Amino acid sequence: MTTRVHPGAIVEPGARLGDDVVVGPFCYIGDGVEVGDGTQFGPHCSVLGPTRIGGRNRFMGHCAVGGEPQDKKFAGEHTELVIGDDNTFREFVTLNRGTGSGGGVTRIGNDNWLLAYVHVAHDCQVGDHCIFSNNATLAGHVTVGDHVILSGFAGVHQFCRIGAHAFVGMGAFVNGDVPPFVMVAQEDYGRPRGINAEGLKRRGFDTARIAAIKRAYRALYVAGGSLDEARERLAGLADESADVRMLLDFVRGGDRPLLR
Structure with a gap:
């Protein structure tokens, strides 16, 4: 199988596509974008650079990838988004690049599932094997370990850390660091409620x-x-x-x- 670009898509000359890449109708792949082998884009996805995407990722319809950070301090400096391998991004996921003052890189690891309307803001660092359910949101500079689950409508305050194997319940607002293995339930703000024993x-x-x-x-x-x-x-x-x-x-x- 060779790389396939739908006639209704736009791929700028400065973009680099690997083998077996599929670009669906009405997509836009901008300058400074690198896409690894076997990655697929559904309809109406936009990818802006600088963005590096690994292999075998799937972007469903209307994903917005590599956009400028939503930070007033951003002044157009060179920053990037880096995505690993084997991730799935469902409809309307938004992934922003980093900021110069925040390290310059937003990074997402391998084998993650980000469901519809998930937002990952600037300078976030997401590990491997995570699941973010619908409408889960990371503010800027959040660090997420491996095997973390964010339930639907969960929100994480900027600069917070979520440790490996943690579980954040539906609608919980996290405004502090969540240690590894801990479950968080919704109250006025999320509160610890034991360990994620079933997940372990x-x-x-x-x-x-x-x-x-x-x-x-x-x-x-x-x-x-x-x-x-x-x-x-x-x-x-x-x-x-x-x-x-x-x-x-x-x-x-x-x-x-x-x-x-």
Whole structure:
């Protein structure tokens, strides 16, 4: 199979398309766009550069990819969007480039599913194997680990971090860092509600690993006291589990307050 560009599509001379790429009707692929082998664009997608897209990605209709950041400080500096391999972007997904003051790159990893109307703002860093349900939104500078699930209409405040294997419930507004493995439920703002045990089981975590993560969660959220005291309790548990060490490292870092 060779690359196919619909007669109704526009591909600028400065764009580079790999093998087996499909560009559907009424698409626009701009200068400075690089597309890897096997990637497909449905109708009415727009891709602006500088944007680098890996292989075997699928963009359904009306995706807007690589647009300028929605940031008043952006002054036209060279920034980019980088997308890995094997991702699916459903209808009306919007993905913005980075800003010069925010590192310059918005990055999305591999094997992610972003469902209809998801928005990923400037300078976000998204890992691998994530699922963002309909209308989930990341403000600027958000970092998302691997295997994270954002339910429909979830919103994440700028500069927040979402740790690996976390689960954010439908309609939850996240205005602080969410540690790895933690579930967040909707209230006025999202609040921790245990660990994502079911998701961990599906990914092959055994009983001992999950039990260690539960002990770490209780040390952080149930035992009471200050955050410094919670960190000390986590440090005491870290030797028993690499997962707990990862959680402790997460809690020690970051610019936003921890969601508690």
